[in-house]
Amino acid sequence: MAPGPARAAGARDRPRAHQRPRQLCARRPARRAWCDGPATVHAADLLPVPFSREALDVMCANVQRVQDRLRRPIAVENLSAYLRWQDADMSETQFLTTLAQRTGCSLLVDVNNIYVNALNAQLLGEPGAPLEACRQWLDQIPGEAVAEIHLAGHIHCGDIVIDDHGSRVSEAVWTLYRHAIARFGAVPTLIEWDTGVPPLSVLLDEATRAREGATAALRPTPSGASAPVEALA
Numbered sequence: 001m002a003p004g005p006a007r008a009a010g011a012r013d014r015p016r017a018h019q020r021p022r023q024l025c026a027r028r029p030a031r032r033a034w035c036d037g038p039a040t041v042h043a044a045d046l047l048p049v050p051f052s053r054e055a056l057d058v059m060c061a062n063v064q065r066v067q068d069r070l071r072r073p074i075a076v077e078n079l080s081a082y083l084r085w086q087d088a089d090m091s092e093t094q095f096l097t098t099l100a101q102r103t104g105c106s107l108l109v110d111v112n113n114i115y116v117n118a119l120n121a122q123l124l125g126e127p128g129a130p131l132e133a134c135r136q137w138l139d140q141i142p143g144e145a146v147a148e149i150h151l152a153g154h155i156h157c158g159d160i161v162i163d164d165h166g167s168r169v170s171e172a173v174w175t176l177y178r179h180a181i182a183r184f185g186a187v188p189t190l191i192e193w194d195t196g197v198p199p200l201s202v203l204l205d206e207a208t209r210a211r212e213g214a215t216a217a218l219r220p221t222p223s224g225a226s227a228p229v230e231a232l233a
Contacts, residue, residue: 048079048081048082048083048084048085049079049085049095050085050087050088051085051088051089051090051091051092051094051095052085052087052088052089052090053089053090055095056090056095056098056099059076059099060099060102060103063076063099063103063105064103067103067104067105073104073105073106074105074106075105075106075107075108075147075148076096076099076100076105076106076107076108077107077108077109077110077113077150078092078096078107078108078109078110078113078114079110079113080110080112080113080116080117080162080163081117082120082160082162091140092137093137093140093141094140096141097140097141097142097145100142100145106145106146106147106148107141107145107146107147108146108147108148108149108150109138109141109146109148109149109150109180109184110149110150110151110152111134111138111149111150111151111173111176111177111180112150112151112152112153112154112163112169112170112173112192113150113163114134114137114138114176115130115131115134115154115170115172115173115176116154116161116162116163118130118131118133118134118137119154119156119161120160120161121133123159123160123161130172131172131175131176134176135176135179138176138179138180138183139183141183141184143183143184143185146184146187147187147188148187148188148189148190149177149180149181149184149187149188149189149190150189150190150191150192151169151173151177151189151190151191151192151206151210152165152169152173152191152192152193153165153166153167153168153169153170153193154167154170155167164195165192165193165194165195166193166194166195166196167196168202168206169191169206169209169210174209174213177189177210177213177214177217178213178214178216178217179217181213181214181217181218182217182218185218186214186218189210189214191203191206191207191210193206
C-alpha cells in the first residue's frame with residue numbers, strides 16, 4: 001500500500017489526485033513548514049483534523065474524489081496528533097468509522113499512533129490508563145473496514161511523546177497489536193522505522209515478533225474463539 005500524505009485528504013482545497021505526491025523531503029529542509037501560494041501551508045508533520053461534522057463532510061468529499069480518480073478504494077490512517085481542536089463534536093473512532101461508511105474507503109490502523117496519543121493525553125492530565133483507552137479505541141473500529149496495521153517506535157521527551165519511528169516497538173504497543181489482530185483478523189502489518197535505521201538483523205527480529213504475535217492472537221482456543229489477549233494495565 002503506497003503512502004500518500006501529500007493528498008491532504010482533510011484540507012478544504014481539493015486533493016490533486018491527478019498528480020504524484022511531490023518528494024518534499026528531497027527539496028525542503030526537514031522539520032520546517034513552507035508555503036505554496038497565499039492560502040496553502042505544507043508542514044513537516046501531519047496536522048490533525050478537527051473531529052467535527054463540517055470537517056467530516058470535507059474529508060468525505062476529498063476521499064471520494066481521490067477514489068473516483070484512482071478507480072479504487074484508498075485506506076485512511078489515524079494520525080499521531082500533538083494538538084487538538086476545540087470544536088470537535090465526535091470521537092476519533094466515530095469520525096473514522098463514519099468516513100469509511102460514507103465513502104467505502106478502508107482504514108489503516110496505526111497502533112503506535114493510538115498509544116502515543118493516549119500517552120500525551122495522560123501528560124495533559126486526562127483520566128484513565130493509556131492502555132485501556134487504546135483497547136477501547138480498537139474495540140470501537142469496525143473490523144471489516146481495517147485493511148492494514150502499522151507499528152513503530154516512539155520517544156518520550158518528558159513533556160511530550162513523539163512518534164519518531166526510531167526504535168523498537170514498545171512492549172505496550174505489542175500488547176495492543178495482539179489485541180488488534182484478535183479483533184480484526186490477519187490483516188497485513190507494516191513496521192515503520194525511518195529514523196536511525198538499525199542493522200537488518202534488528203528489523204528482521206521485529207518482523208519475526210510481529211508474525212509470532214499475530215499467530216498467537218489468532219490461535220483458536222478450545223471454545224473456538226481466538227486466544228485471549230492478556231489484561232491491559
